[in-house]
Amino acid sequence: MKIVLIGYRGSGKTTIGKHLATALNVPFIDTDHLIVSQAGMSIPEIFHKEGESGFRLRESRALKEALMLGRGVISTGGGIVLRPENRILIRTADLVVYLTAPVSILAERIRGDKNRPALTNLSLEEEIHTLLKERSPLYEELADLKIDTSTIDVNQAVAIILKKTQRKDLCNEALPS
Numbered sequence: 001m002k003i004v005l006i007g008y009r010g011s012g013k014t015t016i017g018k019h020l021a022t023a024l025n026v027p028f029i030d031t032d033h034l035i036v037s038q039a040g041m042s043i044p045e046i047f048h049k050e051g052e053s054g055f056r057l058r059e060s061r062a063l064k065e066a067l068m069l070g071r072g073v074i075s076t077g078g079g080i081v082l083r084p085e086n087r088i089l090i091r092t093a094d095l096v097v098y099l100t101a102p103v104s105i106l107a108e109r110i111r112g113d114k115n116r117p118a119l120t121n122l123s124l125e126e127e128i129h130t131l132l133k134e135r136s137p138l139y140e141e142l143a144d145l146k147i148d149t150s151t152i153d154v155n156q157a158v159a160i161i162l163k164k165t166q167r168k169d170l171c172n173e174a175l176p177s
């Protein structure tokens with residue numbers, strides 16, 4: 001059973017993914033964490049030294065590796081859907097959960113976070129608005145389940161995902177992973 005969480009920066013992929021994996025008692029992998037540990041550099045350092053393209057290359061490798069795991073919860077970075085090869089890989093998961101929130105809430109959650117380098121020269125709200133125009137259709141096309149995390153807390157989001165996994169019978173240990 002593999003669950004992949006997608007969505008914009010600050011939508012809650014890392015936070016909810018961790019709680020979900022604990023609830024399901026399965027491994028948790030965050031592609032950003034994997035990239036940082038493999039590179040021995042922080043995300044801003046990778047962006048600085050290798051550019052966004054260098055980061056995206058590392059991200060595709062990390063996703064491939066994460067999906068090789070028999071089962072688990074995989075939280076991704078917000079830009080993972082940009083590469084077609086990543087979208088093909090994400091489709092191999094048993095369940096793809098798309099986390100959303102309004103632009104103002106996303107901005108509030110990520111403002112001032114030094115670990116999330118700017119992706120454009122725009123103001124934060126403008127950046128989110130602009131990038132979502134490109135990314136939203138990609139998130140939508142992959143999603144089996146879409147959850148707005150601005151109106152519920154982490155535990156409620158986890159409960160919704162758990163319910164969906166039960167409906168899909170993904171937690172049946174008798175099934176091959």
Ligand SMILES: Nc1ncnc2c1ncn2[C@@H]1O[C@H](COP(=O)(O)OP(=O)(O)O)[C@@H](O)[C@H]1O
Nearest residue numbers: 008009010011012013014015109149152153154
């Ligand atoms: N309902 C919620 N679900 C998830 N995160 C929330 C929620 N409400 C507030 N937050 C906060 O929003 C931030 C989400 O950040 P993070 O999990 O890193 O998102 P992502 O990995 O999608 O960028 C965290 O600081 C988290 O505590």
Ligand SMILES: O=C(O)C1=C[C@@H](OP(=O)(O)O)[C@@H](O)[C@H](O)C1
Nearest residue numbers: 008009010032077078079116117
């Ligand atoms: O949206 C993006 O392009 C990015 C999102 C980040 O992950 P989160 O979505 O977990 O913040 C991280 O992968 C990197 O800073 C680039």
Ligand SMILES: [Mg+2]
Nearest residue numbers: 013014032076
């Ligand atoms: Mg994250």
